[in-house]
Every structure is written in structure tokens, then in C-alpha cells.
Amino acid sequence: MNAQAIAALVGGRVLGDPSTPVTGVSDITNAKAGDVTFAQSGKHAAAAASCPASVVITSEGVPVTGKTLIIVPNPKYAFVKALSALVPAEKFPAGSHPSASVHPSASVGPGSHVGPLACVEEGAVVGAGCVIHAGAKIGRGSAIGDGSVVHRNAVLYSGTRLGKGVIVHSGAVIGADGFGYLQEGKGAVAGSEDAIERYAQSDEPHLKVPHFGNVVLEDGVEIGANTTIDRSTVGSTVVGRGTKIDNLVQIGHNCTIGAHVIIVSMVGIGGSVRIGDHVTIGGNCGISEGVTIGAFSIVGAHTLVYPGKKFEPRSVVWGNPARPAAKFKAQLAALSSLPKALVKIRGLETALQELESRVRGLES
Amino acid sequence: MNAQAIAALVGGRVLGDPSTPVTGVSDITNAKAGDVTFAQSGKHAAAAASCPASVVITSEGVPVTGKTLIIVPNPKYAFVKALSALVPAEKFPAGSHPSASVHPSASVGPGSHVGPLACVEEGAVVGAGCVIHAGAKIGRGSAIGDGSVVHRNAVLYSGTRLGKGVIVHSGAVIGADGFGYLQEGKGAVAGSEDAIERYAQSDEPHLKVPHFGNVVLEDGVEIGANTTIDRSTVGSTVVGRGTKIDNLVQIGHNCTIGAHVIIVSMVGIGGSVRIGDHVTIGGNCGISEGVTIGAFSIVGAHTLVYPGKKFEPRSVVWGNPARPAAKFKAQLAALSSLPKALVKIRGLETALQELESRVRGLES
Amino acid sequence: MNAQAIAALVGGRVLGDPSTPVTGVSDITNAKAGDVTFAQSGKHAAAAASCPASVVITSEGVPVTGKTLIIVPNPKYAFVKALSALVPAEKFPAGSHPSASVHPSASVGPGSHVGPLACVEEGAVVGAGCVIHAGAKIGRGSAIGDGSVVHRNAVLYSGTRLGKGVIVHSGAVIGADGFGYLQEGKGAVAGSEDAIERYAQSDEPHLKVPHFGNVVLEDGVEIGANTTIDRSTVGSTVVGRGTKIDNLVQIGHNCTIGAHVIIVSMVGIGGSVRIGDHVTIGGNCGISEGVTIGAFSIVGAHTLVYPGKKFEPRSVVWGNPARPAAKFKAQLAALSSLPKALVKIRGLETALQELESRVRGLES
Secondary structure (H helix, E strand, O other), X not given: OEHHHHHHHHOOEEEOOOOOEOOEEOOHHHOOOOEEEEEOOHXXXXXXXXXXXXXXXXXXXOOOOOOEEEEOOOHHHHHHHHHHXXXXXXXXXXXXXXXXXXXXXXXXXXXXEEOOOOEEOOOOEEOOOOEEOOOOEEOOOOEEOOOOEEOOOOEEOOOOEEOOOOEEOOOOEEEEOOOOEEOOOOOOEEOOHHHHHHOOOXXXXXXXXXXXXEEEEOOOOEEOOOOEEXXXXXXXXXXXXXXXXXOOOEEOOOOEEOOOOEEOOOOEEOOOOEEOOOOEEXXXXXXXXXXXXXXXXXXXXXXXXXXXXXXXXXXXEEOOOOEEHHHHHHHHXXXXXXXXXXXXXXXXXXXXXXXXXXHHHHHO | OEHHHHHHHHOOEEEOOOOOEOOEEOOHHHOOOOEEEEEOOHHHHHHHHHOOOOEEEEOOOOOOOOOEEEEOOOHHHHHHHHHHHHOOOOOOOOEEOOOOEEOOXXXXXXXXXXXXXXXXXXXXXXXXOOEEOOOOEEOOOOEEOOOOEEOOOOEEOXXXXXXXXXXXXXXXXXXXXXXXXXXXXXXXXXXXXXHHHHOOOOOOOOEEOOOXXXXXXXXXXXXXXXXXXXXXXXXXXXXXXXXXXXXXXXXOOOOEEOOOOEEOOOOEEOOOOEEOOOOEEOOOOEEOOOOEEOOOOEEOOOOEEOOOOEEOOOOEEEOOOOEEHHHHHHHHHHHHHHHHHHXXXXXXXHHHHHHHHHHHHHHO | OEHXXXXXXXXXXXXXOOOOEOOEEOOHHHOOOOEEEEEOOHHHHHHHHHOOOOEEXXXXXXXXXXXXXXXXXXXXXXXXXXXXXXXXXXXXXXXXXXXXXXXOOOEEOOOOEEOOOOEEOOOOEEOOOXXXXXXXXXXXXXXXXXXXXXXXXXXXXXXXXXXXXXEEOOOOEEEEOOOOEXXXXXXXXXXXXXXXXXXXXXXXXXXXXXXXXXEEEOOOOEEOOOOEEEOOOOOEEEEOOOOEEOOOOEEOOOOEEOOOOEEOOOOEEOOOOEEOOOOEEOOOOEEOOOOEEOOOOEEOOOOEEOOOOEEOOOOEEEOOOOEEHHHHHHHHHHHHOHHHHHHHHHHHHHHHHHHHHHHHHHHO
């Protein structure tokens, strides 16, 4: 590898000697001679110039002296691209470990690894170049696209479908039954936010709604550790291509999550929610049953969206209940001056009484 | 199957030809000829009449024309009953898979399935007609009632007891140690909400409180994926019959959860909490240590109940801190008009000053 | 065992006959003859005196009559010490179960148990006296210190390092990839709180940031069931010695959690957060990316700390956004009187108008 090859890899332009050899990748702090590193902005120029790295990825006009430079619009992005290409990922041998349980009717594609004590159940189809880690359970009739990774002890219930290049981290559970129950005297699904308002306080036992659907994770989706995504009643709960979901997130039955969505940890999403493409949802949010959130919207951390609520594309919402972020911030600011305002109100009352008695004095 | 048989199944009355054959079950959108579907109210009457289904479950007075009708008080409920009865559930063969680990001292009842790589430890007793899915771990001396299902990779710690017809979804952990620690200089259990108020800011290390108790899940309980229920110090943490708990819920040591309770996802319940029968708890709530919530109460989503708080039966509470829902809503409404109110206060101050100077003028 | 031996064990002083035999340990309610029990304060003195226990651990001046007493500063703490010493913990036989998968290059120390269907991968090192429970997965090259316990179906990703006496409960996932993605047009990591503010609303797909680091859990750490701790990009995510983390907690990549910290259930901590020693974090909190919280601080339940925020040692903070607890409480109190204050404002406006017209009358 040399500077020219890295530049080609990240779509950049070399300033200096294109044949400068590159033997490693590192941030500025840990850089050694032969490494490629990056300087995101002028702030990092001096440190980059004085570190031992041989090649620096940076932007037009960042004054890094004495190094071979690779010029790109976003140095950090280019650096991560180089890092991903140059540092070898952990490798796992093709074939099934003897302790794995692969049903005779299941198929595992060429180059795929099935780890120790993993299980590929009846009729499941694992594509080419996949890694099914130790203890992962691939339920009956599931299908996994090429190049996907299912980490240790993750679970796919029967009928789950994964696109290509999907990553499911350990302990994630894809395809458990949705949380739906009925009470005859109430007429609606209990357990949803909606139901809390309308249907609780009955003494009936709950009838379980059966869930015959499945979960579909499209190409390039990544699911965090111990996240849970429930199957739909009929049809599919769908997570769109490229969407990234953090650890410990709950996605309810019959949801449709768009493409390239970001969902941060500890978010709970109820049943039948529709999230548009490129939406970002901050941590610890609750999105109640039946909500629609338009594409490119942002939901701030710790927000609660009430049942059935609809937000237009490019909304920015926050708070409990969810409201436009500007309104939320105005209310927070007002709240912080409220204790003083209450004192002012008492002052006004006293002042008005005094003035009234003076006016009475004038009138008499 | 025909209309008459379905009517008998759901406790309804046929209007039209009771011998109309029924070959499938579907909602209106996906209905085919021969299906039974449902129309919950007048709003769905026209769609039900024009769909290809042969039989429609509906209520008295809903004007669905041209179909054989089955009249019930709650069509959706009856439809789900029919669906559960007519669509065959996934079947698993009786017996233990060769890759499972069943201790010689454990017993597995007739008709029960122990899946690949599942483990039934020393002295555990699995009843009749159970399904212990792939990778599930049944700890030492646990007991599982007839007809229960433990899904893939779920875990029961030693000594857990499940009633009949219990469902534990994948990744759920039943019976881990409670979160209890002591600091000698402080005199109380750390880690609880209570402790946060009273006992933090000590520099002592924490002594682990041992947990010799267990967890009991009564008949008909369903536990969501990756939910955790901790064992008690002594005695049992109990979840009452028919209670349904969603995914990713935490229930602390020594809790007593009543019967037919609904707990939505992402709820954290501290130690020694008592929840009455038929309570509904919305998503993302925190219920602190030592709280008591009376039967038939409703706790709104994102609510925080402070340590030791007691709510009467049929309470409806919301907010942080939890207060009566009506009060919470009034405060929210007031908060939303607060920014304008602050402007009014400044206006009043100015107006009062002006008036005071006019009065001073009159006085002089 | 006798009273004298227990006193030595807990560091107390005997009042009465030091040779009183002790055959069991129990709380007052369940005590039998021969048991040692405890009375935390004067409130429990009468019950302790009349229960069948033979020995009572209590404090100076608590009037428990007719029993052999052991006097300590904190009876409950001493009782738990006695309980831990006298009640035998569950034992597991040394050696690997035949159904476990232990890689030939892995090493398992003397006295350690590797349970059924557990997996110790290539190059992993398990110390002496450890328990690796059924189904636990110890990733490649991990190292586990002496006396540690990894419960059923817990997962350590490759390269995880555990100190001595660490406990990892079932379903916990240690070392999954951090939640880091880049968009070229935006220049920063998406998915963090910070990113939500600065970088969302782009239509680019996300580039995964590779995570080459690991997770280190120091001596005496305990990790709750289904908790997730992500590996760092480079270097280590570290949890300091003696720290106790409850169930269902998320700790992001590159965090440094201090020693003897308490983190209650359902807390989400973003990337690169630094938590000082002896901090206590209440349930359901969100701590955003890049936050620093000084030693001995307390974060109240349901608090949201915004990205990059720094709190001094011994801070006590609460609310959304996190602010000093006293301020939060004052604002809550003010909010609860706000509906009445709004009525007062309207009253003041009316009264002022009336007074103004009286003044106008006087002026004319």
C-alpha cells in the first residue's frame, strides 16, 4: 500500500509523493512511522505535522507541513473508510462446527461459518459468506442474505428474513410475538398506549392475539445487542435498508421502519408505527402505537409520542408529550424562570391592594 | 367448518345460511372466497359486504349485506378467537433433540419437546405438552407446568417455578440475583431509588446481598423477549396468573405482581414493589423500590413513581413524579401557556407602575 | 458455630453467653430456635425478643431482652455478612461438561466449571475457581480472572477481559460493536445525541465505524441480566473495580466508568462518557455522548444529561435537562402551583383594569 492506493480507496487527491509507503492506520495520538492518519480541521494541523505518521488525510487548506497529504472533503469519513479496508476483520472458517446443530433440510451457502453450538433449524437458508456465531439460533424457514452476520446467542424466530450484509448483534431477538391481547368487554388491543387510555380497568382475563406474520430486515441493517423486534400479526414487521438500531431497543409488531433510520438505545416503539426514511430517534424515547413520523424527522432523547400522533416529514420534536423542539425549549426556559415569576405575582397582588387603598383614600 | 361451527366456537348467532362453508380466516383486506372475516362497526360494513369473504363476524345492527353473518358483542374479539382455533400453531415433535443436554435426574413430561442445544439441568421437572425451544436453559430444580413454552435461548435460573400455560419469550432471564448491596456506614440497600436519596456519596465498597429466593410465574403468564425478573432475597418474586409482560421489562427482587396485569415495554420496577390485579403500566415507566399500586390502576407511559409511594385501587397516575392524570394534564396545559403568561406578568408590572405614578400625581 | 464465632466473623461484641450455639440464619419473621437474626433499631426490639432465635445481632442500646446479643454499628450489614458466610452458595463441579465446546487452544484454570453447551473459544483463558454456566459464550482471546462467574447464555465478544471475582448475569452482552456511523456530507458520528442536534436530516447512507477495541471489567464488578456494554473503537471501554450495574443497562463504546459506581436498571449511557468513582445513577436515565460526571455524584431517576455536559464531583442532579436537584424540585413545586397562578394573573388583569378606570374617573 502507498499514498496513491489509499487516495484511490477514499476518493482523494495526493499532495506530495504518491509512492509514500503506508503500513498501518492510526489516529494522531497513536500514530507510528508508516501510518496513515487524519486531521479533520486546522485545529489538528500542528499535531498531525509533528506526529510520526507518514501520510495524513485532510481537507483542502488545512496546513499540515512535512507530510504526504491526501485531500478529501471529509477527512474523518475517509479515514474510517481506509481503516475498514486496511485493518483485517476477524475471520471465521467456512463450514459448520461439529457441535452446531444444522437440520438436514437447512442449507448453508459457500464460505459461510456456523459456529459452535449454533443452530440452523428446519428449512432455514443461510446465504454465502455469512457468519452464524456460537450459540445463535436460526429459526425454522428463516432466510439470511449473503454476507450477513448473526452474533453469539442472537435469536431469529421462525420465518425471519434478512437481506444481504445484515448484522444482528448478540442477544437480539427477532420475531417474537407482538404484545397484543383483547378483552371481550372492551373491544380493542390491550397493552398499547391507546389501550391504557381507553380500555383498562376491566376485570377480564386477556385473550392472546396470535401472530402469524414475521420480521424482515432489509439489506445493510444493523441490530444492536439485546434489541427486540416483534413479528406482525399478519404480513411483516419491516426494517428498511441501511437502518441502524442500537442496543436494547424494542420495536413492536406490524411496524414499518424506513431506510437509513437511526434509533438510539433504550427506545420503545409500540405496534403499527410507521417511521419514514432517514429519521433519527434519540435515546430512551417512547413512540406509542399507531404513530406516523415523516421522513428526515428528528425525535429528541426522552421524548414520548402519544398514540396515533402524526408528524410531517422533517419535523423536529421533543418532550412529553412530543411537540416542536422550539416550543419545548421555550417551555423549559419559561419553567426555569417560573419560581421567580410566582414571587412577582404575589408582589403584584400586594402592590395592587396598596394602590387600591390609596385610590379609595382619594375617592373618599 | 361452516358458519354454524364458527358461531358455536365464538358464542355467536348466525344470520343467514348456517351451513355456509368456511375454509379460511382473514381480515377484510386480505379476504378470499370461503374466508370468515369481521366488521367491528358500521364503518367497516361496506368494505365487508364488498370483499370476497363468505362469512362476516359483526355486531347487532351493523348493516353488512349479502353475507352470512355471525352476530357477537365484540366482533374483533370473536375473530381472534376463531383465528386462534382455526390456524394451526407451529408444532414441535415430542422428545428431546439429540444435541440437547437433559440431566439424568431431570424429568420431561409426555408430549414435551426439548429442542436442539437446550439444557434441562439437575432435578428440573418439565410438565406435559411443553416446548423447550433450542438453546433454552432450565436451571437446576426448576419446575415447569403443563403446556408451557420456553422460547429459544431464554434462561430460568435454578429453582424457578412456572405454572401451566406459561410462555417465556427468547432471551428473557428469570431468576437472576436482585440488585441489592449494602454499605456498612449507611445501613441500607444501595442501588434503589430510595438509596439514591438517602445513602449515596459514601466511599465504601458495596457488600452483595445474597439472594436465596426464587421467581414464581403463575398460570397463563406471558413474558416478553429479553425481559428480566429477579429472584427474591428469601421467598419468591411472584407474577400473578394471566399477567402479560412485554419485551425489555425489568422486575426487581421481592416484587409481587398481581393477576391479569399488563406491563408495556421498557418499564423498570424496583425491589419489593406490590402491583395489584388488573393494573396497566405504560411504556418506559420507572416504579421505584417499595411502591404499592392498587388493583385496576393505570400508570401512564414515561411515569416515574417515587420510592415507597402508595396509590389506591383504581388510581390513574402520570408524570414525573407520578400524580393524578388530571393534575398532570392541567399542569401540562398550564406549562404550554406559561411563555405567554410571563409576558403578561411583565405587562402587569409596567401597567401597575404607570397607574401608581398617575395615583401619585392625583395625591400630590 | 456459636455466638462468639459469629461475632468474630462480623466484627462485633457478644453480650451474654458467647457459647450460645448457632445452627441457622434467618430474618425475625422466619426465625427458628438456634438461628441468628438481627434487629436494626429499637422498632424491632420487641419482635426480636419474642421470636424463637437464639442470637440477635443489634446495635448498642437497642433493648432486646432474653437473647444473646452481638453488638455492631450496622446490624443489617453484619447480618448479611453472616448470611453470606453461613449459607452455602450453589456449587458446580470442576471440569468441563461433555456438551461444552472448549477450543483446544483455550485454557481453563483449576477448580473451574464449564457448564453444558457453554463455549470457550480459541485462545480464551479462564482463571481458577470460575463458573462458566450453561450456554455462556466466551469469545476468542478473552481472559477471565479467578473466581469469576459468567451466568447462563451470557456473551463475551472476542478480547473481553474480566478481573477477579467478576459476576456477569445471564443474557448480558459484553463487547458488541459501538453504535458509530458516519455520513460523508456531515463530518461526524451519527447516532449520538450530539449528532441528533447537529447532523441529522441528511439523505446519505451511514458508514459503519469499525470497533477494534474491547471491554475491560475490573475486579469485583457485577453486571446485571441482559445489560449490554459496547467495545471501544480503539483501546478499552472500562468498568472500574467494585462497580455494580443492574439489569438492562446500556453502556456505549469508549466509556470509562469509575470504581464502586451504582447504575440502576434501564439506564442508557452514550459513547465516550466518563463517570467518576462512587457515582450513583438512578433508573431510566439517559446520559448522552461525551458527558463527564464527577466522583460521588448522584443522578436522579429519569434524568436526561445532554451531550458533552460536565458535572463537578458531588453533584446531585435531576430532570430533563439535568440540573441541580434543588432547582428541579423548586421548578416542580412551582409547576404544581402554576394552574392557580394563571388564574391569579387573569384576576390581576381584571383588577388592574377596574382600578385604572377608577383612577381615570378621579382624573376627569
